[in-house]
Amino acid sequence: MKKKLLLVCGLVLIAGLLFAGGGQEEGTAGEGLGGEITLWYFEYEINSQEDMEFIANRYMELNPDVKVVLESPPIDQYHDRLITAVGAGEAPDLAMNATAWMTELAEAGVIFDWETQVPAAFIDTFVQNMLETGRFKGKLYGLPYLATSRGMFINDTIYSKAGVKPAKTWEEFVPAAKATTNAAEEYYGLALQGAGVENFAAWFLYFFWSFGGEIFDGQGNLTINSAAGVKALTYMGDLVNKHKVTQPNVTATDLPEQLNLFKAGNAGSTITGPWLIGILASDAPDLEYSVVPIPAGEQQITLGVTDSLVFFKDSDNPEVAKDFAQHFLSPEMQTRWVSGRGMIPIIQESSKDPIFTGNEKLKVFLEMLPSARFAPLDPRWTRIMEEGGKALQSVYLGQANPKDALDKAVDNVNRM
Amino acid sequence: MNRYFGYRILQRIRPVLFLLPSAFFIFGLVYYPVINAAIISFFDYNVLSREMSFVGLKNYLFIFNEPLFITIFQRTIVWTVTVVGGTTIVALALARLLDVQFPMKAVVRSIFILPWATSLALSAMLYRWALNSERGLLNYTLKEVLHVIDQNVGWLATGQTAFPWLIYVGIWVSIPFTTLVILASMQSVPRDLYEACALDGASGIQRYRYITLPSIRPIILITILVNFIAVFNSFPIIWVMTEGGPVNETDIMVTILYKEAFKFLNFGRASAVAVLIFVFLFIISVFYLIMLSRQEQ
Numbered sequence: 001m002k003k004k005l006l007l008v009c010g011l012v013l014i015a016g017l018l019f020a021g022g023g024q025e026e027g028t029a030g031e032g033l034g035g036e037i038t039l040w041y042f043e044y045e046i047n048s049q050e051d052m053e054f055i056a057n058r059y060m061e062l063n064p065d066v067k068v069v070l071e072s073p074p075i076d077q078y079h080d081r082l083i084t085a086v087g088a089g090e091a092p093d094l095a096m097n098a099t100a101w102m103t104e105l106a107e108a109g110v111i112f113d114w115e116t117q118v119p120a121a122f123i124d125t126f127v128q129n130m131l132e133t134g135r136f137k138g139k140l141y142g143l144p145y146l147a148t149s150r151g152m153f154i155n156d157t158i159y160s161k162a163g164v165k166p167a168k169t170w171e172e173f174v175p176a177a178k179a180t181t182n183a184a185e186e187y188y189g190l191a192l193q194g195a196g197v198e199n200f201a202a203w204f205l206y207f208f209w210s211f212g213g214e215i216f217d218g219q220g221n222l223t224i225n226s227a228a229g230v231k232a233l234t235y236m237g238d239l240v241n242k243h244k245v246t247q248p249n250v251t252a253t254d255l256p257e258q259l260n261l262f263k264a265g266n267a268g269s270t271i272t273g274p275w276l277i278g279i280l281a282s283d284a285p286d287l288e289y290s291v292v293p294i295p296a297g298e299q300q301i302t303l304g305v306t307d308s309l310v311f312f313k314d315s316d317n318p319e320v321a322k323d324f325a326q327h328f329l330s331p332e333m334q335t336r337w338v339s340g341r342g343m344i345p346i347i348q349e350s351s352k353d354p355i356f357t358g359n360e361k362l363k364v365f366l367e368m369l370p371s372a373r374f375a376p377l378d379p380r381w382t383r384i385m386e387e388g389g390k391a392l393q394s395v396y397l398g399q400a401n402p403k404d405a406l407d408k409a410v411d412n413v414n415r416m
Numbered sequence: 417m418n419r420y421f422g423y424r425i426l427q428r429i430r431p432v433l434f435l436l437p438s439a440f441f442i443f444g445l446v447y448y449p450v451i452n453a454a455i456i457s458f459f460d461y462n463v464l465s466r467e468m469s470f471v472g473l474k475n476y477l478f479i480f481n482e483p484l485f486i487t488i489f490q491r492t493i494v495w496t497v498t499v500v501g502g503t504t505i506v507a508l509a510l511a512r513l514l515d516v517q518f519p520m521k522a523v524v525r526s527i528f529i530l531p532w533a534t535s536l537a538l539s540a541m542l543y544r545w546a547l548n549s550e551r552g553l554l555n556y557t558l559k560e561v562l563h564v565i566d567q568n569v570g571w572l573a574t575g576q577t578a579f580p581w582l583i584y585v586g587i588w589v590s591i592p593f594t595t596l597v598i599l600a601s602m603q604s605v606p607r608d609l610y611e612a613c614a615l616d617g618a619s620g621i622q623r624y625r626y627i628t629l630p631s632i633r634p635i636i637l638i639t640i641l642v643n644f645i646a647v648f649n650s651f652p653i654i655w656v657m658t659e660g661g662p663v664n665e666t667d668i669m670v671t672i673l674y675k676e677a678f679k680f681l682n683f684g685r686a687s688a689v690a691v692l693i694f695v696f697l698f699i700i701s702v703f704y705l706i707m708l709s710r711q712e713q
Contacts, residue, residue, distance in 0.1 A: 080678035087463035104681060108464030183567070195661065249549040249570025251662040261550065382679055393662040397574060416482075416680075 034065030035317045038092040043072045044341045045275045051340045059327045091312040093321040099133050099142055099308045103377050106141040112311040113139040117322050130346045133306040136377045142308025146343040148273035149302045149368045156288040158268040166292045173295045177245035180268030191267035193258040194250035194396050200388035207232035210297030225406035233402035237395040251393045274365045278342035291364045304372025387412045457687035475688035492668040499586035500643045507594035515602050532592030540656035543585050547571040575665025578658050585653050594639050601635035641704050645697050669693050
């Protein structure tokens with residue numbers, strides 16, 4: 001009896017193992033759209049889940065035979081998990097992507113050129129110069145769905161107490177930052193991010209580009225160690241070590257901590273994107289602040305960043321994926337999605353919506369966007385950010401001078 | 417006759433049949449990935465396009481000639497030896513403490529178990545917040561409560577201050593398991609040995625030194641080896657608290673392996689690092705076990 005019971009259990013277990021496991025349902029052919037697609041989306045600084053579910057549910061109401069599965073890996077793991085999923089053959093149908101990450105997917109040939117997948121009339125609904133940020137080697141691998149530029153947030157209370165005005169140039173900035181620094185009362189002229197991705201990918205570029213620097217020369221050689229690069233890093237290092245106008249422990253300050261410093265009134269100024277407007281509205285509504293353009297060096301610049309939607313060739317349900325992408329990027333959905341994130345839309349009709357144009361604080365970012373510069377789409381960019389970030393940190397820690405640090409970074413990128 | 421012969425065959429191969437599922441899982445989850453990694457280490461491998469191009473020993477030669485990897489290997493040894501050494505010393509003391517009867521011993525024992533019940537990543541996250549320079553509990557306590565500092569200390573801002581804290585957290589999370597294993601071994605030492613010693617006039621320290629330690633020595637040595645392997649490969653604490661920074665100053669072999677694989681998509685080089693870790697730990701383990709068995713003889 002026992003042996004028979006064991007045998008039955010064993011057969012049930014084996015049967016379970018054989019028939020276990022998931023797998024996407026086959027898309028239903030025939031009339032209308034049907035089947036399942038998966039979208040990976042970013043969890044931005046301002047909560048994204050509610051809006052994303054609204055957009056997906058609206059689509060499913062219009063297409064009852066379709067199921068949209070939403071997944072949102074934590075932002076600091078998103079890239080690594082996407083790479084793992086693609087490598088394992090488990091890529092989603094659609095995924096939001098930092099536009100800079102697109103190059104590695106494009107070079108691997110795992111994502112579609114959108115211009116071969118969606119109507120030209122749909123492509124024309126985008127703000128065209130922003131759309132070009134999704135183009136790599138002539139193909140539109142990413143559909144940018146939102147943009148940010150960067151501006152300087154000023155704590156009006158600290159500035160009026162010090163009796164100074166926001167600086168228009170980097171030369172004016174040092175005395176203004178000194179006047180708005182009081183270590184005893186724990187506020188500093190500038191909240192500077194010294195850790196994390198934007199350490200190099202944003203902060204260095206604010207200074208480097210404004211001093212006339214170019215990341216690559218005409219032959220594609222990395223030139224962050226040019227005279228402009230050394231000037232930029234010398235200026236940044238002096239802010240930390242010579243003038244002491246930044247918070248201490250810069251190399252432990254990542255983006256959330258940088259924003260926390262400004263929110264808590266510990267910084268006279270900081271440079272970041274429009275998402276801080278929404279964060280301050282909910283977390284620090286009494287903080288009096290204004291937004292001004294980033295101070296100029298030889299040039300007035302701002303950093304532009306777009307996030308893009310990519311479409312994987314492994315998609316089991318490409319027709320639904322394409323259709324959903326057009327739904328997500330429709331004016332109504334984009335107005336809700338982008339305004340909820342506190343960012344700037346790339347769909348033309350959305351960008352004219354009063355929710356954006358009527359926002360006084362957002363206006364500065366909108367006005368700066370046409371002259372924004374974007375990080376290059378280069379497969380080496382991840383390595384450049386890593387080595388460049390280390391160069392900045394070594395200067396902040398007093399371990400190296402700017403020239404040696406940047407030379408080492410360039411050498412490491414070329415070697416590794 | 418045939419049925420009897422078949423029965424005899426079944427009897428002989430039955431142990432093998434019972435072992436097959438375990439062997440399947442061990443091969444699939446352990447040996448197959450190791451063999452796969454070893455193969456990939458001789459290629460440039462694009463994980464996205466799954467294209468491979470043979471490069472021979474290029475990845476290994478790069479690692480052996482790159483000062484950064486040499487430094488990181490040395491740091492990994494320091495990390496492992498200090499965490500394992502610190503854990504063993506503290507665990508021995510705690511096990512001794514828990515071996516005696518005292519009021520609320522069960523409560524104290526539960527408190528010691530707590531770090532083990534918490535995931536490594538969560539523990540690391542808690543310490544990361546506690547060590548936050550602007551809003552962390554440690555700086556608040558030192559500055560606002562005890563007034564021993566007047567400026568916030570960036571505990572995770574430099575390698576010199578971050579690395580000791582990482583070691584501390586490594587010891588903190590390793591103590592419960594090691595303590596419990598040593599305690600169990602202590603409690604299995606026959607009590608009549610202690611009684612006989614006490615009758616001969618041996619003091620408590622003498623009993624610990626001449627009875628307890630020799631009796632639990634094999635267990636201590638095994639826990640050292642197990643901890644060495646686990647700590648050498650420990651990823652969550654360092655990744656969550658510092659991601660190996662600043663300036664690679666808290667990177668160990670597994671964190672640089674992770675960066676090469678998932679940030680820079682250099683799976684060939686990452687696989688070479690993984691193979692070197694495996695070979696190093698294998699050699700250490702074999703050498704250690706040989707030494708152990710010789711000493712016991």
